[in-house]
Amino acid sequence: xxxxRQAGRYLPExxxxxxxxxxxxxxxxxxxLASEVTIQPLRRYDLDAAILFAxxxxxxxxxxxxxxxxxGEGPILGTVRSxxxxxxxxxxxxxxxxxxxxxxxxxxxxxxPSHQALIGFxxxxxxxxxxxxxxxxxxxxxxxxxxxxxxxxxxxLIERLVTESIDYLSAQAEAGAQVVQIFDSWAGxxxxxxxxxxxxxxxxxxxxxxxxxxxxLPVIVFARGVGIAQRRAAVIPGANxxxxxxxxxxxxxxxxxxxxxxxxxxxxxxGKDVVAAEVQRICTSVDxxxxxxxxxxxxxxxxxxxxxxxxxxxxxxxxx
Amino acid sequence: xxxxRQAGRYLPExxxxxxxxxxxxxxxxxxxLASEVTIQPLRRYDLDAAILFAxxxxxxxxxxxxxxxxxGEGPILGTVRSxxxxxxxxxxxxxxxxxxxxxxxxxxxxxxPSHQALIGFxxxxxxxxxxxxxxxxxxxxxxxxxxxxxxxxxxxLIERLVTESIDYLSAQAEAGAQVVQIFDSWAGxxxxxxxxxxxxxxxxxxxxxxxxxxxxLPVIVFARGVGIAQRRAAVIPGANxxxxxxxxxxxxxxxxxxxxxxxxxxxxxxGKDVVAAEVQRICTSVDxxxxxxxxxxxxxxxxxxxxxxxxxxxxxxxxx
Numbered sequence: 053x054x055x056x057r058q059a060g061r062y063l064p065e066x067x068x069x070x071x072x073x074x075x076x077x078x079x080x081x082x083x084x085l086a087s088e089v090t091i092q093p094l095r096r097y098d099l100d101a102a103i104l105f106a107x108x109x110x111x112x113x114x115x116x117x118x119x120x121x122x123x124g125e126g127p128i129l130g131t132v133r134s135x136x137x138x139x140x141x142x143x144x145x146x147x148x149x150x151x152x153x154x155x156x157x158x159x160x161x162x163x164x165p166s167h168q169a170l171i172g173f174x175x176x177x178x179x180x181x182x183x184x185x186x187x188x189x190x191x192x193x194x195x196x197x198x199x200x201x202x203x204x205x206x207x208x209l210i211e212r213l214v215t216e217s218i219d220y221l222s223a224q225a226e227a228g229a230q231v232v233q234i235f236d237s238w239a240g241x242x243x244x245x246x247x248x249x250x251x252x253x254x255x256x257x258x259x260x261x262x263x264x265x266x267x268x269l270p271v272i273v274f275a276r277g278v279g280i281a282q283r284r285a286a287v288i289p290g291a292n293x294x295x296x297x298x299x300x301x302x303x304x305x306x307x308x309x310x311x312x313x314x315x316x317x318x319x320x321x322x323g324k325d326v327v328a329a330e331v332q333r334i335c336t337s338v339d340x341x342x343x344x345x346x347x348x349x350x351x352x353x354x355x356x357x358x359x360x361x362x363x364x365x366x367x368x369x370x371x372x
Numbered sequence: 373x374x375x376x377r378q379a380g381r382y383l384p385e386x387x388x389x390x391x392x393x394x395x396x397x398x399x400x401x402x403x404x405l406a407s408e409v410t411i412q413p414l415r416r417y418d419l420d421a422a423i424l425f426a427x428x429x430x431x432x433x434x435x436x437x438x439x440x441x442x443x444g445e446g447p448i449l450g451t452v453r454s455x456x457x458x459x460x461x462x463x464x465x466x467x468x469x470x471x472x473x474x475x476x477x478x479x480x481x482x483x484x485p486s487h488q489a490l491i492g493f494x495x496x497x498x499x500x501x502x503x504x505x506x507x508x509x510x511x512x513x514x515x516x517x518x519x520x521x522x523x524x525x526x527x528x529l530i531e532r533l534v535t536e537s538i539d540y541l542s543a544q545a546e547a548g549a550q551v552v553q554i555f556d557s558w559a560g561x562x563x564x565x566x567x568x569x570x571x572x573x574x575x576x577x578x579x580x581x582x583x584x585x586x587x588x589l590p591v592i593v594f595a596r597g598v599g600i601a602q603r604r605a606a607v608i609p610g611a612n613x614x615x616x617x618x619x620x621x622x623x624x625x626x627x628x629x630x631x632x633x634x635x636x637x638x639x640x641x642x643g644k645d646v647v648a649a650e651v652q653r654i655c656t657s658v659d660x661x662x663x664x665x666x667x668x669x670x671x672x673x674x675x676x677x678x679x680x681x682x683x684x685x686x687x688x689x690x691x692x
Contacts (some may be wrong), residue, residue: 193641243622300600301563322516
């Protein structure tokens with residue numbers, strides 16, 4: 053059991069560190085503080101894993117695109133919209149950004165007790181590319197048009213992100229990450245051939261590339277919002293578990309797949325009674341031996357930390 | 373074949389009428405101009421149906437909630453967040469708003485050739501309620517929390533919207549609408565029991581209520597974004613067709629269901645070649661005898677009217 057965005061603004065101790073750190077990116081690249089916020093939720097809650105505090109845009113940033121996070125708004129990122137833009141990007145290996153994230157991984161692993169796993173992560177090519185094409189906004193229309201048109205620069209960008217993601221996740225594994233998750237937050241934008249070519253195939257290529265270097269590293273794929281195509285994500289060769297969004301029932305996946313999810317983050321805003329009922333519903337719909345309890349999306353700002361604790365308690369109660 | 377939002381800002385002739393009309397709501401409640409924009413796309417394109425030009429917020433507006441559309445922004449609507457708020461609402465029957473919409477229906481039907489159908493519509497209770505709870509914004513978090521908590525006022529609001537929607541659709545049928553569609557644009561927010569209680573059951577109740585008065589009126593239900601639960605929507609008793617979002621493959625529905633959809637509106641931004649390939653893919657994936665060609669969501673602002681024409685041509689070419 054762990055929760056997406058378990059480290060974050062809903063926790064007062066996170067907000068205190070964040071104030072000390074300066075900007076969001078300053079925090080991401082400060083190994084002492086980033087490892088501190090990575091560990092914070094495990095001090096409060098009986099979780100089985102910590103998830104590295106970082107951002108999916110570390111990869112394009114390390115590739116050389118300017119990046120900043122305006123307070124209260126989304127990211128502002130340099131754009132890639134041509135082969136020339138793409139050719140200017142550099143490999144992530146050995147960059148300051150990746151080195152700092154790997155230091156955070158090492159520091160965190162050293163502080164965690166052995167029974168708690170450290171999960172590393174990256175954004176998936178489709179999701180990361182959509183931000184690179186849009187210039188930071190989460191509007192995926194331009195990226196989707198490029199995908200439909202099979203723009204050569206767009207196809208090459210996806211390939212390039214596959215390579216860089218393999219290097220980035222491998223570096224995290226070498227620094228001490230014991231599991232990695234690939235977040236394709238916007239996978240649900242695509243369908244049919246585009247879903248296959250720009251989501252499923254790149255995810256499979258990253259899994260294969262990471263496994264070639266780290267055969268025993270568990271890899272979780274999270275192709276959010278693809279609905280029934282979760283069945284396709286669940287059979288990506290080598291993937292050890294499939295993350296599932298709230299809007300898809302875990303029971304609709306084959307019984308031999310390890311599933312992760314999928315409590316609705318909004319249910320946590322509805323209070324402890326709702327949460328207890330939802331945990332019960334989810335836990336009885338799956339084989340708990342093949343289930344990583346999680347949310348279907350990240351914890352929302354404004355969530356009561358006590359309600360988060362009540363989720364943990366409800367899951368432990370179910371299993372006990 | 374028809375297209376969601378086929379009348380709208382992507383058409384220069386629509387923009388000309390809109391300028392003359394004043395505000396968006398002025399246009400909705402002006403039968404002469406609203407019927408004109410309803411018919412405009414059928415002058416350009418070889419479509420089989422016109423869809424009434426109106427808004428899903430006509431019902432809460434007719435119930436007495438203040439409503440305005442700020443230019444370039446979303447709607448601003450009075451809120452319903454308690455039993456007292458709910459009790460202040462009046463029935464829609466006989467209101468100015470509903471009378472004007474019905475006049476538009478009558479005027480449009482009188483001008484359309486007999487081989488072209490006029491489709492009326494309403495928003496579904498979950499979607500309309502989410503705007504009423506939020507005060508016009510499309511953020512459904514507050515409505516979702518109320519749904520999870522089974523707030524008595526929220527459950528009563530859903531019931532009330534079922535009743536009003538039956539009256540509203542019946543009035544449209546009596547004025548000349550030959551088909552009606554119920555739009556549950558935000559149905560994909562819910563899952564499990566909440567999806568059943570606040571989407572599927574209200575949709576079924578509206579279908580039953582409308583059919584009791586107009587047994588031969590075809591009813592299309594569009595529970596957008598529910599994914600695999602489209603199979604549940606497809607068996608709502610009495611519903612004649614199920615509208616399907618782009619992100620769900622039509623072929624994943626039972627073969628005996630009439631399906632409507634689901635070309636991606638973004639594909640239209642990618643040009644005629646992409647559109648031709650997508651039309652081919654969709655039309656060969658279904659039995660065209662049981663398929664209403666449509667988009668998976670509304671036509672986007674900025675769509676080239678020529679590309680819309682190329683969709684129509686591609687569908688006719690496929691069938692011919």
